[in-house]
Amino acid sequence: MTEYIVAFVTGLTTGGLSCLAVQGGLLASSLASQVEQDVRESGNPHKARVAQPILWFLLAKLIAYTILGFMLGWLGSVLQLNPITRAVLQIAIGIFMVGQALRMLNVHPIFRYFNIEPPKFITRFIRRKAKNGSGVVTPLFMGALTVLIPCGITQVMMASAITTGNAVTGALLMFSFILGTSPIFFIVAYFTTRLGEKLEKYFMRFVAVVVLVLGLITVNTGLNLMGSPLAFGNLVSAVTGPRVVQAQSPADTSPAAALSDTSPVCTLQANGNNGSGCGSAAAGGCPMMSGGNRSAVGSAITAPSTVTQAPTAIPVVEEQAQELVIQVENNGYSPEVTHALAGVPTRLVLVSNNVRSCSLAFVIPSLNVQVLLEPTGSHTIEIPAQQAGTRIPFSCSMGMYTGVIIFDK
Amino acid sequence: MKITYTIPDMHCGNCAMRLEALEDELQGVTAVDASYHKQQMVVDFNPEIITESEIKAAIARKGYSVGE
Incomplete structure (x- = not known):
């Protein structure tokens, strides 16, 4: 249960902001046609009519990532991770998180490679789909497509889903995380999608520091799992x-x-x-x-x-x-x-x-x-x-x- | 004609996606390949339809500066 709460809180805090930076544009694009239609019909472009597509978008995203979590957890179970493998994976995840944080803090260009870029044909496909559709289908489709462009924190959570080694646990972990990201996504998207860019500028440093701390904790738990003398507690004991x-x-x-x-x-x-x-x-x-x-x-x-x-x-x-x-x-x-x-x-x-x-x-x-x-x-x-x-x-x-x-x- | 711009303001993969949208938005631009990793974008365009300065202006409108 604890891991689901941690995943939810991670989503609610760092994950929501990080995902918004990457996927906010996608949501904005999928809403654009709805807003345009509202302006034409009623002159009232916001509020009630925008809320619905945002909810469709988030629902589709939640379902898509839960399925993804299920598959990743299943993959972990097929790989039959023993404690040492789990520890190694955990340390790798921690290093990945620290790398992501240092990337966000713009410490060195090398850390940009910690961010995995989707292939061009995928981003092109998503972009064009976002531009052309409307109504319920587009937000649903766009929400589901966000699995193809996960943000850094989501990528970390996906790796964690593999380490669970259980399909249901993996699904619940991703469900909790994405559910956690949803409030921020909804609030920001509802009031103005422009805020996404502002958040990106002003809060990314905060997010980076939180991710850095979480990353170091993750590395440490991996070291603990290995029984390494380099684990923080063991160093303190020494x-x-x-x-x-x-x-x-x-x-x-x-x-x-x-x-x-x-x-x-x-x-x-x-x-x-x-x-x-x-x-x-x-x-x-x-x-x-x-x-x-x-x-x-x-x-x-x-x-x-x-x-x-x-x-x-x-x-x-x-x-x-x-x-x-x-x-x-x-x-x-x-x-x-x-x-x-x-x-x-x-x-x-x-x-x-x-x-x-x-x-x-x-x-x-x-x-x-x-x-x-x-x-x-x-x-x-x-x-x-x-x-x-x-x-x-x-x-x-x-x-x-x-x-x-x-x-x- | 292909030209490569350095875009030092790209700070995530989404920036690359936004810049690549120029290939749909600008007449005369046939392809845009932006890379967050390299902080670069390669623009394939027809100089008889669109000029370099127009492309740079479009990049600026998206909130990015073009490096030297």
Whole structure:
């Protein structure tokens, strides 16, 4: 739901203005004949009679882009994007957005190439159609044709629709975005199409700055999704030191327990029979485990940022498993940083309780794990034994909420 | 006859589209190929029907200046 709201707000703010700059002329052209007719018949060129064709135009545009979103989402599902591919795409989208913003700010001519120009025969076709028609058909036709000349922000949203990897989600994403762009389009077109040019001049800088910020956030979420140490949060942690929650056994009285955070949500315990099985997307298989009795002792260490899932050559202690419980909340995961024992298979239990945010879409990119959690319930993911020093970052599928499991000796 | 103008004011793809509309609006202009990327427009015209200064004036009426 969050992504639809974000898409709607993006449309309502930056998207509306950006689209208007590109497609406003098209709308004006399709209205021209209607206005001309009104002037001839009643001498009253504006108001009620112009509102209707604008609405037809916007309706056709909404339908056309929703279908486009459906197709793009379907394309994404055919491509079967794994978390890493998704992250790469997200970073590419972010770079594209930053490029668009720098283009709008006219920083350097090279950034003009971030704007994709439609082929000449398409623009020529649209222009001539816009000039010749009238009534309901032309605005409908023109509205639908706007899919051929998407503005920069729309192009970004189209790329996002691909990353959803789902036709319906892609359609809803584009629907939300285009619906968001509609009020600005209607208001401006209704009062005067000339305002489009003024908006272009005066507000493009504002739009550019917003897009720049959104672009940087998108790049960062992509980096989060990859578990990259270059992600903003990880850079901050590197400077200020991470907020560490120490894994512990409930009965642990070791010094390590004293180091732990006040929220005792992460438990590490001897356990071999209460898992609910492998997460459907969990990589690395589902190692057979039986009960063990080793209690956890960890220490706050700074681990190198290497991620591995290869269980080979790791001193796996037979017949032992540890359990980590992570609470899935509306605003992220708790704990965000947790420690686990190296060399022991881990049963990661994700517990959600009436959660409605995108934190339910849980991914572990390095293990190729993608799980859509229930709003209330628990889900278990089996993680093979890891080497000491291994960091396994996890996040929501958008890379907004993040966390990491650090494996210690 | 073909002539290339530099249009430094183009700030999006729509500008190129608007300038290309001149091929329908000006008698004697057979084709206009405007590029936002290159900030240029190539005008194919018949000098016996329309002059260069008339084309430049039409460009100016659309709100664009012609660079050197």
